[in-house]
Amino acid sequence: MKLLTANFLSCAVKACKSSPLSFPLHFREAELASKSVPYNPLLLSNLLPRLDWQALVTSSKELGFTLPDAKPELPLRSTTTTTTTANDDGDMNMDGGIGGGVSDEEEKTLRMLHKVLMETEVVEGKMVCGSCGFEYGIHQTVGNFLLPSHLV
Amino acid sequence: MTSTSAPPPGTPLKFPTPSTSHITSQPVYPPSEDSYLLLDAFSLPSEIAFISTRFPAGTPSPLLVEIGTGSGVVSAFLAAHAGALFGRQDVITMGLDVSYTANTVTETTISKACSQHPETSATFLDCITSDLTSCLKPKCVDILVFNPPYVPTPEYPSLSTLRDGKQQKVIMNSKSQEDYDMEDYLLSLTYAGGDKGMETTDRLLDQLHEVLSGRGVLYLLLCAGNRPPEVVERVTGMESGWKMDRVIERRAGRELLSIWRIYR
Numbered sequence: 001m002k003l004l005t006a007n008f009l010s011c012a013v014k015a016c017k018s019s020p021l022s023f024p025l026h027f028r029e030a031e032l033a034s035k036s037v038p039y040n041p042l043l044l045s046n047l048l049p050r051l052d053w054q055a056l057v058t059s060s061k062e063l064g065f066t067l068p069d070a071k072p073e074l075p076l077r078s079t080t081t082t083t084t085t086a087n088d089d090g091d092m093n094m095d096g097g098i099g100g101g102v103s104d105e106e107e108k109t110l111r112m113l114h115k116v117l118m119e120t121e122v123v124e125g126k127m128v129c130g131s132c133g134f135e136y137g138i139h140q141t142v143g144n145f146l147l148p149s150h151l152v
Numbered sequence: 153m154t155s156t157s158a159p160p161p162g163t164p165l166k167f168p169t170p171s172t173s174h175i176t177s178q179p180v181y182p183p184s185e186d187s188y189l190l191l192d193a194f195s196l197p198s199e200i201a202f203i204s205t206r207f208p209a210g211t212p213s214p215l216l217v218e219i220g221t222g223s224g225v226v227s228a229f230l231a232a233h234a235g236a237l238f239g240r241q242d243v244i245t246m247g248l249d250v251s252y253t254a255n256t257v258t259e260t261t262i263s264k265a266c267s268q269h270p271e272t273s274a275t276f277l278d279c280i281t282s283d284l285t286s287c288l289k290p291k292c293v294d295i296l297v298f299n300p301p302y303v304p305t306p307e308y309p310s311l312s313t314l315r316d317g318k319q320q321k322v323i324m325n326s327k328s329q330e331d332y333d334m335e336d337y338l339l340s341l342t343y344a345g346g347d348k349g350m351e352t353t354d355r356l357l358d359q360l361h362e363v364l365s366g367r368g369v370l371y372l373l374l375c376a377g378n379r380p381p382e383v384v385e386r387v388t389g390m391e392s393g394w395k396m397d398r399v400i401e402r403r404a405g406r407e408l409l410s411i412w413r414i415y416r
Contacts, residue, residue: 005278008215008246012286017362023289043242043275046213050292078210118275136287139319142255143280145287149312152283 001143004117006059007051011129012136012145014152021131024055027062028135030125037118041102041110044117045074056117065116072109164195164400167236170228170265172257178324179335180254181222181342185404186299186373191229193371193400193411194237202413204239206367207294213242214294215365216274219284219356221247222342224258226297227276232265235272238295243274248282250311251338252320255279281320283311284356285363293363296370300353301345304377308346313337349378357383360414361392369415371399376408387414 006024016022053071060067102110127136127143134151137144159165169191172183181187193199207214216234218227227247235241247258258279266273280287285296314320326332345351353372356363364370374380380398387396393416401410 001278001280004244005246005280008277008289008292009280009287010289012282017290037275038270040242040275043213043244046211046242047244050212050215076210076212137319139252140256141278142252142259143278143287144252144319145280145282146250146311146315147283147286149315152315 001122001138001141002118003056003059003063003065003120003122004047005143006127007056009127009143009145011131011134012147013129013132013134016129016131019131022129024052024059025127025129025136027059027122028126028128030063030122030138032063033121033123034119035121037114039111039114041107041114042077042079044110044113045077048072048074049076060116063120063122065120067116072113074106074109162196162198164192165197165200165236167191167195167229167233170225170232170261172223172225172261174260174264175223175257176324177326178253178257178322179326179338180251180257181339183223183225185402185407186302186409187223187225189400189402189404189409189411190226190297190299190371190373192402194230196400199399199413200237200239203237203295203369206369206415207238207240209240213244214238215292216243216245216295216297217248217285217288217293218245218297219248220299220301220342221249221258221279222254222299224254224261226299227258228261228265230297231262231274231276232269233272234274238274241272241274245274245276247279248285248287249279250281250283250314250341252281253323253338255281256322284352284359288363290362291365291368294365294368296364296368298353298356298370299373300356301341301343302349302353302373302375302378303343303345304349305344305346307344308351309337309340309344311341345378349375350383353378353383357387357390360390360394364415366416369413372412372414374410374412380410380412383412392416
C-alpha cells in the first residue's frame, strides 16, 4: 500500500465513518519498501488540492518521513511537456518537467512528494482506527478491510 | 488513434485490451462479454466527451475506483488508456475486491497494461480487499465502475466465509478439497446476485451519496433480469436528484446487457 492511499481510506465500521478519529488510520509495525513509479509532476500538482494535508503529515510521520507543516502551494496545471528523459536516478520518465515553467524550489517539492507519497510502499503492517481500535492488516502490500461479521 | 475516415457515430474507438495471460488457474472472473461491454462503453466518443467535460484538464485529479475488479481487465484498460479516454493522465485509480486472489491478479494486470502504455497511462495506487467501498473515506470517488454479481439466483452467497475465516491467501493450482471449496465459493461471489440479481447492486445504490464526490459518476452494468426500468425509477427517485442514462446495450447469448451512468 502506498502512503498516498492512506489519504483515501477510513475505518470500515459504519459507526466510525462520521468520527474524525477514524481518519487517517494509523500505521503500525509497518515494513516499508521503495517502489519505483514514473514521476508525474502534473499529477502531484493537481492532486494536492484534494489531499488532507494534516492527515498526510501524520501518516508520513508514522512511516518515518517529515513533511512540511503547511501544504505546499503549487498551481493547478493542465499540460506537461512530453520529452522522454532519464532523471538523476537513471529511471526513464515521460516527463522532463511541467510545461509553463517550474521553479527549482517547486521541482524540489514535487520530487520530495513523489518519493514519499508515490514510492513509499507498506509491504506488511497494520492500520489502526483511532476511534474503535480495529486493526486492518496489510499483507504483501494489499490491505484487508473486510470486517468480521459481528462488526458489520 | 489515427483513421482516414471517421467511424459512424456510436462506434467505440479501438484501444488494445489488456493482457491477462498471467491468469492461469486462479479463481477469478475471466474477462467476458460484460467486461468487454464496459471497455466499449468507455471507448464511445460520446462517453469520452462526457468525462472530459465533467473532469476538464486543470481541475483537481480525479480518483477512479472499480468495485469487483476480478481479473483486473477493466481497471487495467481504463488506467492504461486514461489519456485517451479521459483527456488527462493525472488520474489516480484503485481497485477493490472481496477476494485477495483477485486483488493480487489485478495488480499485475494493471501494472503490465500501464507499463505498455506510458504515454497515456494513469497512476495506479492500490488494490484493497473490501466489501464495496467500505474502506474508503466518504465522498471521495469521482469515477466509480461496477460490474456487479448481476445474475438472479435463488441463493445469495454470504461474505461471512471471507469475513470470519482465516486470512485469505492466493488460491492457485488447487490441490486440497479446502482450496476447491474456496474456488467454488469465490466464483459464486463473482456472479450470484440473489433476488432479481440486485442484492449487491442495491447495497451500493443505498450508499451512493456517501461514496461519490459532488462531480462523481457511477458506471453500472445491468442485465435485463435486473429490470433496468425499475432501477431507473428507483435511482431517479432517490434524494438529491440523480440522473441515470443508458450508455450502451448489447445482446450476449441469452443475456441482454447494458451499461448505465448514474450522476447528479
